[in-house]
Amino acid sequence: MWDYQGLRSRRLQQGIFVLGLPYALLQSGYMAALICSYTGKILVSCLYEEDENGHLVRVRRTYEDVATACCRHICPYIGGKVVNAAQVVELVMTCILYLVVSSNLMCHSLFFLPLTPAACSAITFLILVPCMLIRDLRVVSRLSLFCSLAQFLITFIVIGYCLRQSSQWASRRLSAVVVDFDGFQVAVGVIIFSYTSQIYLPTLEESMTDRLDFNSMIDWTHALACVLKTAFSVVAFLTWGEETKE
Template sequence: MFLVALPYAVMHGGYWTVLSLVLAAIITCYTGLILVDCLYDTNAITGERVRVRETYVSIAEEVWGKRFASRVVHTAQFIELIMTCILYLVLCGDLLYNTIRHTPLRESAWTLIACFLVLPCAFLRNLKAVSRSSFGNAIAHVIINVIILGFCFAQARHWHWKDTSLRIHIHYFPVSLGIVVFSYTSHIFLPSLEGNMVDRRYFKRMMLWTHGLAGFFKAFFGYVAYLTFGLSTQEVISDNLPTHSFRSIVNLVLVAKALLSFPLPYFAAVELLERAFFQGRPTTVLPSCYSHDGMLTVWSIPLRLLLICVSVLLAVFIPHFAILMGLIGSVTGTMLSFIWPCWFHLRLKWHELKLWNKVIDILIMLAGAGCGCIGIIYSFEALVKTYVES
């Protein structure tokens, strides 16, 4: 999802967006490592590291207290996940509208059609079915990258080298920065991921490899695609492809990819709600969504369908893919991936940290707060401007 918007981000941020893609990979790798470090305490006698916390929320509870921490972190995580679902539906509506033009249907109507295609997600009970859709998503991802990069290199002699700017456009760059940040928001999954590894010693190596490759490939893809289309780069890169038939094939693969990507954030959002409100007494006031045989209860299905309906309503009323992504990245992305991991690290490990660790944590917090505030202001301004012009 993020790849289709990265060339648009490069158009508005120039070389600074390319640089920020690499820097964001480095910073989020570091904050991911320190977040997982907060799961452990060091035994004062043996010096051995012991895992005493299990989740992002449990780390926050240690710092802020149980009641406040669970509400704040759960809310941020839920917004992050549900907005990701909304973005998939927005992307599907935009792609279908630009692919099938011989109908009177508007973009919002195609978004509603995409909603019907993801309704079966309401019946998901475990990660096995989600993993199957994620496998299909991975295949579609490879196909899309091969097609778009192949086309870009075929047009190499026409690349727009002079169009890439060294200046920062203050009204556009914060939106680009929000897109960049949102493309690296994986921190809510890291504690669970590390906890389920067979050998946790390899977690750091895994983080270095994945973030290093992600930073390189995102910068490479965004820059090459922007060089191909220059200042005419669209919010969704497939809209720039030359012929309608070629564009239609790519768009349909992207639609399939978006629909196959939807179950994972949706299922994670449902699990968050169930853990917070539907565990049964005495843990929660409301009963569990599952019966004794592990099947979903009859009344839980409408609630799950309601969550999809809320997602599609927001997708219909905010149909601006790249700007919405930038706004979300500026709000929840900076909190979950930049500010909170450093804050928790300083509070829990203050007496163990060296001076340079403390300085880095503080600088990342300040940079995240500054970029987040600027991004919120200008992303919201861009969203309002787009509505006024339309």
């Protein structure tokens, strides 16, 4: 059964960036998030090769192994290092982005105090410095739980407000198209950080009891995530329309 792994995948797809999906909907349309499930299955399929009997056998464990196999005839010792470097850059950029978002939120929340954006950034950084000393994953798990609870509370409040404003909804304000390539580049970052399970998929797939259920798990969890996030996005977009901001 993939219930637990599916829940883990679903939780990894959550994050505060779900609150940016209405803006992504305004900029890129409805179909952009469907790419994530497809690419996730492709990435995991690269971990397997067929044996002499035509059966799929897992011969790789990480994206580094995949890159090394792809580049074995060109630069066998560089491919994996390039992928590792790219993952480090991605995670560092994620940390920077969360820091910027947190600082911006603090600056807007404490508008009644004479704080500059730089001061808010410094305060946010100092608050997060102790977290750099965390080495126990159980502590990280507890912090993740509190983060999820806070996010659900925020999402509930936003949806509640939007439903209270339902009398002002107007379908003519819902002008998002299937794909607007001019705005897609603006929204792609929001969508990527809202569906960030890809980097964890090899570990998730490896820990599954029945790995044959992986594709089914990915389809169902991404479908659930897509339905919930699309519903949230549309409700918020109907409330603010063209005034939707990031």
